[in-house]
Amino acid sequence: xxxxxxxxxxxxxxxxxxxxxxxxxxxxxxxxxxxxxxxxxxxxxxxxxxxxxxxxxxxxxxxxxxxxxxxxxxxxxxxxxxxxxxxxxxxxxxxxxxxxxxxxxxxxxxxxxxxxxxxxxxxxxxxxxxxxxxxxxxxxxxxxxxxxxxxxxxxxxxxxxxxxxxxxxxxxxxxxxxxxxxxxxxxxxxxxxxxxxxxxxxxxxxxxxxxxxxxxxxxxxxxxxxxxxxxxxxxxxxxxxxxxxxxxxxxxxxxxxxxxxxxxxxxxxxxxxxxxxxxxxxxxxxxxxxxxxxxxxxxxxxxxxxxxxxxxxxxxxxxxxxxxxxxxxx
Amino acid sequence: xxxxxxxxxxxxxxxxxxxxxxxxxxxxxxxxxxxxxxxxxxxxxxxxxxxxxxxxxxxxxxxxxxxxxxxxxxxxxxxxxxxxxxxxxxxxxxxxxxxxxxxxxxxxxxxxxxxxxxxxxxxxxxxxxxxxxxxxxxxxxxxxxxxxxxxxxxxxxxxxxxxxxxxxxxxxxxxxxxxxxxxxxxxxxxxxxxxxxxxxxxxxxxxxxxxxxxxxxxxxxxxxxxxxxxxxxxxxxxxxxxxxxxxxxxxxxxxxxxxxxxxxxxxxxxxxxxxxxxxxxxxxxxxxxxxxxxxxxxxxxxxxxxxxxxxxxxxxxxxxxxxxxxxxxx
Numbered sequence: 001x002x003x004x005x006x007x008x009x010x011x012x013x014x015x016x017x018x019x020x021x022x023x024x025x026x027x028x029x030x031x032x033x034x035x036x037x038x039x040x041x042x043x044x045x046x047x048x049x050x051x052x053x054x055x056x057x058x059x060x061x062x063x064x065x066x067x068x069x070x071x072x073x074x075x076x077x078x079x080x081x082x083x084x085x086x087x088x089x090x091x092x093x094x095x096x097x098x099x100x101x102x103x104x105x106x107x108x109x110x111x112x113x114x115x116x117x118x119x120x121x122x123x124x125x126x127x128x129x130x131x132x133x134x135x136x137x138x139x140x141x142x143x144x145x146x147x148x149x150x151x152x153x154x155x156x157x158x159x160x161x162x163x164x165x166x167x168x169x170x171x172x173x174x175x176x177x178x179x180x181x182x183x184x185x186x187x188x189x190x191x192x193x194x195x196x197x198x199x200x201x202x203x204x205x206x207x208x209x210x211x212x213x214x215x216x217x218x219x220x221x222x223x224x225x226x227x228x229x230x231x232x233x234x235x236x237x238x239x240x241x242x243x244x245x246x247x248x249x250x251x252x253x254x255x256x257x258x259x260x261x262x263x264x265x266x267x268x269x270x271x272x273x274x275x276x277x278x279x280x281x282x283x284x285x286x287x288x289x290x291x292x293x294x295x296x297x298x299x300x301x302x303x304x305x306x307x308x309x310x311x312x313x314x315x316x317x318x319x320x321x322x323x324x325x326x327x328x329x330x
Numbered sequence: 331x332x333x334x335x336x337x338x339x340x341x342x343x344x345x346x347x348x349x350x351x352x353x354x355x356x357x358x359x360x361x362x363x364x365x366x367x368x369x370x371x372x373x374x375x376x377x378x379x380x381x382x383x384x385x386x387x388x389x390x391x392x393x394x395x396x397x398x399x400x401x402x403x404x405x406x407x408x409x410x411x412x413x414x415x416x417x418x419x420x421x422x423x424x425x426x427x428x429x430x431x432x433x434x435x436x437x438x439x440x441x442x443x444x445x446x447x448x449x450x451x452x453x454x455x456x457x458x459x460x461x462x463x464x465x466x467x468x469x470x471x472x473x474x475x476x477x478x479x480x481x482x483x484x485x486x487x488x489x490x491x492x493x494x495x496x497x498x499x500x501x502x503x504x505x506x507x508x509x510x511x512x513x514x515x516x517x518x519x520x521x522x523x524x525x526x527x528x529x530x531x532x533x534x535x536x537x538x539x540x541x542x543x544x545x546x547x548x549x550x551x552x553x554x555x556x557x558x559x560x561x562x563x564x565x566x567x568x569x570x571x572x573x574x575x576x577x578x579x580x581x582x583x584x585x586x587x588x589x590x591x592x593x594x595x596x597x598x599x600x601x602x603x604x605x606x607x608x609x610x611x612x613x614x615x616x617x618x619x620x621x622x623x624x625x626x627x628x629x630x631x632x633x634x635x636x637x638x639x640x641x642x643x644x645x646x647x648x649x650x651x652x653x654x655x656x657x658x659x660x
Contacts, residue, residue, distance in 0.1 A: 157533050203487050205649025318642040319535025326594055
């Protein structure tokens with residue numbers, strides 16, 4: 001009835017057009033409705049979207065990790081540790097960062113003692129730098145990185161558990177060595193461990209860093225590390241130290257939360273004294289800790305603020321080695 | 331120069347209009363830019379949006395909790411515990427669920443011994459039901475609930491720490507008593523603790539429930555509890571048991587994750603033997619544990635599946651009572 005005003009020859013055309021338009025609109029609405037119903041349920045799942053990358057990785061890339069171990073002047077320890085670490089559950093590959101400049105990698109010997117559980121890649125370096133281990137290696141296929149110092153032995157149980165914890169906290173550095181900074185009235189920061197005063201947030205101690213020499217973290221942070229200000233690289237190169245503090249600054253700034261999650265290890269050992277090389281790690285240098293306090297203050301300048309946050313969460317594995325670890329005298 | 335084509339009398343008008351339009355557009359862009367700069371930084375903050383409610387709560391509603399303590403036939407213990415719990419940091423209010431039907435609440439005595447640090451409300455019940463404590467009390471103003479049995483003493487340090495943990499895991503039941511279910515080849519589930527076999531996911535034990543008799547959880551779950559199928563209430567009333575198992579089912583189903591986060595208490599005590607009433611808790615009944623296994627299987631039917639998930643995360647407070655709790659023999 002309401003078409004009567006269209007007295008133009010196109011009146012019939014008008015009705016057809018109207019019908020056609022209505023059909024198109026209805027079809028579009030149905031399609032939109034179907035699409036909405038098909039939208040995936042956005043849950044707050046384990047893997048926050050750190051990078052907007054296409055999900056082309058295989059399942060193993062999420063369920064396994066890559067061990068990155070930098071080595072200098074302790075090949076005997078390296079080989080001892082490789083025998084242990086190559087058999088850790090969920091290990092995908094090992095990347096050895098070879099800081100022994102000019103020295104041949106033990107590839108022949110390694111191959112002659114094959115087969116090995118996983119591929120081991122020796123990355124020959126041209127300069128002996130502490131931050132060599134923080135490159136974005138093309139061989140890295142997994143989301144998770146396990147970074148270990150070449151003198152640290154952590155049990156398979158501890159690593160398997162810590163990896164499962166990382167999968168629940170993938171944006172954090174999940175590891176076995178907690179450290180902290182403290183603020184002093186002068187505004188100058190100091191770096192240390194339990195020997196320093198508690199930061200004063202209620203009872204007990206706090207930590208604000210987890211060292212990357214025995215920790216899991218997301219491989220995306222290696223890419224982020226390449227985009228830091230030059231001053232950070234200069235600082236790390238100047239001190240041959242503090243790359244781990246820089247990583248904690250990076251992660252804390254990125255997340256706005258404490259950078260690390262501390263997992264209390266059941267069995268962690270330092271094998272330094274076992275080396276035949278006579279070389280002991282950098283942390284024995286007299287100025288080591290003072291350097292790290294120095295680094296904290298320099299990084300606060302570079303980052304234009306102190307991004308590190310405190311945490312007092314300590315995670316252990318329920319009922320391991322046995323249920324006594326949670327027994328209560330109720 | 332490009333205005334020359336406008337030979338209409340409105341040419342001057344055209345220029346003015348163009349200028350005006352340009353100014354309006356520029357102003358709008360500036361305003362949009364300013365608004366964008368002023369937008370709050372959406373961080374993945376502590377409080378996930380469990381309910382789409384307007385943020386009218388005061389700051390204290392987020393930073394404090396309400397203690398809900400149900401009591402039956404142990405008023406001497408109740409009063410002892412109230413003296414302790416009324417002074418816990420971050421406590422907003424106490425709600426005592428009075429299951430002593432027909433008996434007067436000790437309000438006179440309570441008031442005569444004032445003032446008290448926080449308000450204490452006695453909710454008189456008409457029927458002695460286990461699930462009375464799981465009502466959505468109008469007096470409840472905080473997001474967090476601390477639920478405690480009337481015979482359990484947990485230290486202030488433990489509670490303060492567990493509350494801070496709950497604030498980081500607000501969708502979980504964060505508490506001190508872990509339990510688990512296990513699956514048997516027949517498909518029948520069993521309920522228990524460390525004495526049962528490990529569920530078999532790698533090393534160590536797992537838990538799939540955290541009991542609400544000593545735990546923090548989100549007050550929203552009390553509202554959710556009111557919307558369960560009638561069969562759940564019938565089960566709880568039939569057994570006078572299992573309300574906590576039902577809550578774990580509810581939370582696990584809601585989150586799709588393990589319902590609880592276990593915080594290992596430093597000092598938790600059962601004061602049962604200290605009561606003069608001669609009444610000992612329900613858990614001493616011979617059929618108590620068998621009932622709970624029975625409840626697990628009934629709830630699986632009602633929930634149409636087993637929603638409980640396992641966790642082996644055990645949380646402790648870093649460096650409390652002292653740093654020895656994380657010392658490593660490195």
